[in-house]
Amino acid sequence: MSDPSTADQPPRRMTWQKRAIHDAVVDRHDHPTAQDLHKELLHQGIGLATVYRNLAHLVKEGHIQAVSHEGEIRYDCNTDQHAHASCTVCGTLWDIPLPESVEQTSSEILSVEHVTLTLHGVCRNCTA
Amino acid sequence: MSDPSTADQPPRRMTWQKRAIHDAVVDRHDHPTAQDLHKELLHQGIGLATVYRNLAHLVKEGHIQAVSHEGEIRYDCNTDQHAHASCTVCGTLWDIPLPESVEQTSSEILSVEHVTLTLHGVCRNCTA
DNA sequence: AGTCTATTGAGAATGAAAATCAATTTTATT
DNA sequence: AATAAAATTGATTTTCATTCTCAATAGACT
Structure with a gap:
């Protein structure tokens, strides 16, 4: 620490x-x-x-x-690059791996230091 | 409306x-x-x-x-699928096109309805 | 025009986050 | 171990965004 x-x-x-x-x-x-x-x-x-x-x-x-x-x-607590999946019904937030394609994403506007990706949808629990 | x-x-x-x-x-x-x-x-x-x-x-x-x-x-006001670029220095937020690869991203955890992608970095203005 | 009811706006209530400050605890130094 | 200097703590206050309340207002429909 x-x-x-x-x-x-x-x-x-x-x-x-x-x-x-x-x-x-x-x-x-x-x-x-x-x-x-x-x-x-x-x-x-x-x-x-x-x-x-x-x-x-x-x-x-x-x-x-x-x-x-x-x-x-x-x-x-996960400080690695990763994405999130979020259920729009129950609000749960999961860590998921960041797709390689995103990790390599660049921009003309700024020098990319860190990316944030969240997938929003309805999870298995809330669909059933 | x-x-x-x-x-x-x-x-x-x-x-x-x-x-x-x-x-x-x-x-x-x-x-x-x-x-x-x-x-x-x-x-x-x-x-x-x-x-x-x-x-x-x-x-x-x-x-x-x-x-x-x-x-x-x-x-x-932009309701299309798009990503954001955000400067960690001045705080400005830009709309940028969402990479195709991300648009096609899926997940086993939930049925993806909507994705949020933000690139964080230092913009041209704040680098100079 | 008249009725019904959603919408408005001023202000109060809520709630998260930041700031205050005297008392306490860490850390470095004897 | 004892001491001193300074950062940290926690009870509380302050700030500020957002939501709620409710009487008054104003759309929409006949």
């Missing part, structure tokens, strides 16, 4: 809260919001502000990813 | 406010938020709640599209 990147304005300290928040994201494979995580960590006495703060830190440090989904921000 | 789809629980009425909001979205090619549009329509005396309400209606009726970007919802 150290910052390998160069962008470290203030030296970051390790706290049990930060580790707990990190672990909570890694342990879950749904894509929790900050509020979801706070509910889960409440019994350990971790405050809401601390959850928001450390999620932001963890994203900046590249340990987790923030996913913008339907106007809310969810957190994803 | 009539609803071609079958899902019309309450019969919709046409108001000059709704038309003004629709036109405002169509006239802009940046991707405004509800607040942006309200600022623009304030001088016509259109209330904030009305902007939010009608944007939701227009989306439901398929006249405009809602785009979830960095935790905020922006509106897009």
